[in-house]
Amino acid sequence: MKSLDPRVGRLPEIGEPGIIKPKVTLDQFGSFEVFVQPKEGRSFQHEGVVHAPNLELAYILAKETFTRRNTCFSVYVVETRDVFVSPLTDGTTNAYDLISDVASTGILTYEIYHLAKRGKQHVHAGQVSAGSPEEAMSEAKKKFNSKTIYNVWAIEVAKIRMTSSEEMDYWTTLPEKKFRDAADYKGGDKLKTFLEKSK
Amino acid sequence: MYGGGNTFEGIRTDSIALEDPIKLAEFEARIARGEKIEPTDWMPQLYRKQLIRMIEQHGHSEIIGALPEGTWITRAPGFKRKMALMAKVQDEVGHAQLLYSAAETLGKSREQMIDDLISGKSKYSNIFNYPTFTWADCCFISWLVDAGAIVNQLANAKGSYGPYCRALDRICAEESFHLKYGHHCVIYLASGTAVQRQMFQDALNRWWPPMMHFFGPSDKISTHTEVLMRWKVKMGTNDDMRNQFLDMYVPKIWELGFTIPDSKLKKNAEENRWEYTEPDWEEFKRVINGDGPCNKERLEVRRIAEERGRWVRKALSSPKMEYVTPLA
Amino acid sequence: MKDLPLKELLYKMADDLLILGHRNSEWTGFGPLLEEDIAFSSMAQDKVGQSLALYTILHELGEQAPDTVAFTRNANQFHNCVLVELPNQEYDFSLIRHFLFDTADSLRWESLTKSSYIPLAQLASKVKGELRYHTLHANTWIKQLGSATEESISRLQNSLNIELPYALGIFEESIYEKEIIESGVFPGEKILKAKWELKITEVISQTQLQLPNLDSITPKIGGRIGKHSEHLQPMLDEMSEVFRIDPTAEW
Numbered sequence: 211m212k213s214l215d216p217r218v219g220r221l222p223e224i225g226e227p228g229i230i231k232p233k234v235t236l237d238q239f240g241s242f243e244v245f246v247q248p249k250e251g252r253s254f255q256h257e258g259v260v261h262a263p264n265l266e267l268a269y270i271l272a273k274e275t276f277t278r279r280n281t282c283f284s285v286y287v288v289e290t291r292d293v294f295v296s297p298l299t300d301g302t303t304n305a306y307d308l309i310s311d312v313a314s315t316g317i318l319t320y321e322i323y324h325l326a327k328r329g330k331q332h333v334h335a336g337q338v339s340a341g342s343p344e345e346a347m348s349e350a351k352k353k354f355n356s357k358t359i360y361n362v363w364a365i366e367v368a369k370i371r372m373t374s375s376e377e378m379d380y381w382t383t384l385p386e387k388k389f390r391d392a393a394d395y396k397g398g399d400k401l402k403t404f405l406e407k408s409k
Numbered sequence: 410m411y412g413g414g415n416t417f418e419g420i421r422t423d424s425i426a427l428e429d430p431i432k433l434a435e436f437e438a439r440i441a442r443g444e445k446i447e448p449t450d451w452m453p454q455l456y457r458k459q460l461i462r463m464i465e466q467h468g469h470s471e472i473i474g475a476l477p478e479g480t481w482i483t484r485a486p487g488f489k490r491k492m493a494l495m496a497k498v499q500d501e502v503g504h505a506q507l508l509y510s511a512a513e514t515l516g517k518s519r520e521q522m523i524d525d526l527i528s529g530k531s532k533y534s535n536i537f538n539y540p541t542f543t544w545a546d547c548c549f550i551s552w553l554v555d556a557g558a559i560v561n562q563l564a565n566a567k568g569s570y571g572p573y574c575r576a577l578d579r580i581c582a583e584e585s586f587h588l589k590y591g592h593h594c595v596i597y598l599a600s601g602t603a604v605q606r607q608m609f610q611d612a613l614n615r616w617w618p619p620m621m622h623f624f625g626p627s628d629k630i631s632t633h634t635e636v637l638m639r640w641k642v643k644m645g646t647n648d649d650m651r652n653q654f655l656d657m658y659v660p661k662i663w664e665l666g667f668t669i670p671d672s673k674l675k676k677n678a679e680e681n682r683w684e685y686t687e688p689d690w691e692e693f694k695r696v697i698n699g700d701g702p703c704n705k706e707r708l709e710v711r712r713i714a715e716e717r718g719r720w721v722r723k724a725l726s727s728p729k730m731e732y733v734t735p736l737a
Numbered sequence: 738m739k740d741l742p743l744k745e746l747l748y749k750m751a752d753d754l755l756i757l758g759h760r761n762s763e764w765t766g767f768g769p770l771l772e773e774d775i776a777f778s779s780m781a782q783d784k785v786g787q788s789l790a791l792y793t794i795l796h797e798l799g800e801q802a803p804d805t806v807a808f809t810r811n812a813n814q815f816h817n818c819v820l821v822e823l824p825n826q827e828y829d830f831s832l833i834r835h836f837l838f839d840t841a842d843s844l845r846w847e848s849l850t851k852s853s854y855i856p857l858a859q860l861a862s863k864v865k866g867e868l869r870y871h872t873l874h875a876n877t878w879i880k881q882l883g884s885a886t887e888e889s890i891s892r893l894q895n896s897l898n899i900e901l902p903y904a905l906g907i908f909e910e911s912i913y914e915k916e917i918i919e920s921g922v923f924p925g926e927k928i929l930k931a932k933w934e935l936k937i938t939e940v941i942s943q944t945q946l947q948l949p950n951l952d953s954i955t956p957k958i959g960g961r962i963g964k965h966s967e968h969l970q971p972m973l974d975e976m977s978e979v980f981r982i983d984p985t986a987e988w
Contacts, residue, residue, distance in 0.1 A: 215479060380866045506771040
């Protein structure tokens with residue numbers, strides 16, 4: 211294809227222009243929820259979703275999709291299917307009031323996330339031990355119900371691809387990548403010199 | 410990067426009459442008190458439909474918007490520009506990813522969105538249908554088109570739909586680097602050699618008309634949708650956004666000693682509105698409907714990219730996969 | 738004069754990283770999946786960033802400024818291996834190159850953490866995390882695609898067969914090989930190549946790809962002494978097109 215972009219000029223001829231082959235279902239795979247810990251000591255927070263063929267690739271792709279900027283101390287991913295979700299409330303209704311009390315029968319570990327305000331991200335509240343997601347919600351109610359929360363998530367730790375201790379150095383050079391920071395493009399002095407010269 | 414443009418042209422509001430009036434009243438009360446709508450909330454059909462359309466088109470604008478600047482990605486002069494442009498174009502792809510994910514929460518699959526882009530069914534910001542002839546054209550986009558997009562995005566970030574607001578918060582943070590980088594590039598061209606100054610002046614002459622189209626048709630000829638404003642889907646009129654942009658950036662362009670190719674352009678201080686030559690809305694219509702200099706190329710590049718990647722995606726698909734709507 | 742072995746090492750590393758980073762950046766916006774597009778572009782930025790750090794060390798040793806060195810030299814003055822200058826093909830080509838090169842580069846940087854030349858040892862320590870991610874990415878893609886479908890396996894195998902002779906050119910020895918080893922700056926290409934062979938064998942053995950006997954392959958060398966393929970000069974011309982409008986101008 212002739213183009214001003216030399217890369218486009220090098221693109222292969224594939225298929226036929228204008229003939230669209232519609233995508234098959236799951237061409238873009240399923241989704242994985244991504245959780246980021248911005249600084250050491252701060253809580254993990256939900257950041258968004260990646261599409262990926264499996265958990266390991268979801269981790270690898272999430273690392274760049276969600277932690278290539280700003281600061282990051284750690285990241286983890288879990289398949290959307292494995293996040294258990296409470297009812298969503300509004301106004302003055304506490305989601306925990308809609309969660310039934312269930313006796314705990316097991317010792318799986320669950321991460322619990324809270325939505326403190328609609329429009330914000332879910333933030334990590336802590337861990338509970340339970341035999342099922344429903345039990346985990348009930349345990350969370352006992353442990354973390356201190357103020358009005360609009361939504362609760364429970365995620366079994368075994369389903370999560372965490373960052374291992376050797377992998378913490380992925381983000382060592384992040385603070386130095388100034389070429390992606392607004393602060394590295396201070397045109398003020400150059401502008402000032404130019405304006406003075408133009409007078 | 411997205412200017413709103415003609416997203417809301419030609420919409421029909423008759424479906425509202427068919428909605429449950431009690432649920433509708435609760436929904437509108439929630440928006441009025443500033444509480445965000447989240448994916449599992451009840452919402453009117455029209456709200457869902459218009460949000461999908463807007464967010465999806467915004468996503469398409471990002472992935473297509475990566476192409477005019479991508480034209481110069483292999484030729485950026487010097488390490489500082491090279492690395493910045495690589496990061497900036499990457500961010501456009503990243504923004505598409507964030508926006509498609511937000512639109513997915515409303516029930517449309519990413520597969521369908523990509524198909525609709527490539528087939529021409531869904532639109533994207535018209536400005537990307539124009540060619541970046543020189544490095545200075547690339548800098549124009551990095552500075553002023555991004556500036557326009559930020560005006561729009563900052564407004565939309567205060568909208569009613571949670572997932573879109575969250576995506577926009579992230580996008581606005583990254584755009585601040587884009588804007589500063591773009592302005593930095595233009596300051597260097599302005600204060601550089603005669604060749605550099607002229608390169609930007611030429612680019613400005615070419616890009617000013619599409620820039621005036623960026624925020625969509627003027628209020629007097631575009632559809633007014635009071636309900637979309639009430640539902641905080643549309644956050645300001647096209648002319649309001651355009652005036653905000655002119656307020657913020659015309660002085661900065663003039664400050665660098667460049668001439669904007671519109672002799673009528675001036676601020677009417679009493680009315681607090683900019684006066685300018687009425688943009689050619691017939692051209693805008695022509696280009697957005699497929700007859701611009703780069704429309705065919707932009708979509709063909711996307712079609713080829715998807716085709717080339719098909720074997721990769723096919724290889725890694727597995728019967729264990731199941732699609733579940735993203736949560737937030 | 739005693740700096741020559743060191744400078745040569747720095748130049749060849751920096752040139753490898755700049756050229757490969759540039760090639761990989763050509764995929765930005767064209768990738769097979771949005772998320773992978775983003776990841777591949779990030780790694781390309783890392784590579785260019787690492788090359789800049791190396792050119793900066795060279796500048797401190799008296800060489801010209803990084804922009805001048807990168808944007809005004811001609812092909813016969815570059816010391817990258819020919820592997821990295823080859824034009825992009827389909828995604829299997831770039832993934833295999835990413836796997837073959839990054840495995841070697843990661844091992845190279847690792848050995849440099851103990852370099853007697855402190856600035857290089859410090860830089861090597863710093864970029865460990867970046868290389869860890871690059872190799873995780875490469876190994877995962879190769880392992881998954883290398884065991885997936887007939888098409889993905891045959892594509893990867895084809896690229897592997899084409900690229901292996903060029904990959905061996907990474908380890909083309911320098912005329913200063915003895916000095917660089919004796920000075921403690923770098924343990925030398927032979928040791929690096931041996932470690933690399935073990936590593937790639939380990940990964941490939943977890944796929945349905947075949948790794949031919951490397952001793953039976955004639956390495957494609959010459960890059961380290963400025964003898965390049967016909968692809969490098971056009972690439973450099975493109976890369977420096979705007980810069981050369983006025984090399985004295987500030988962009």
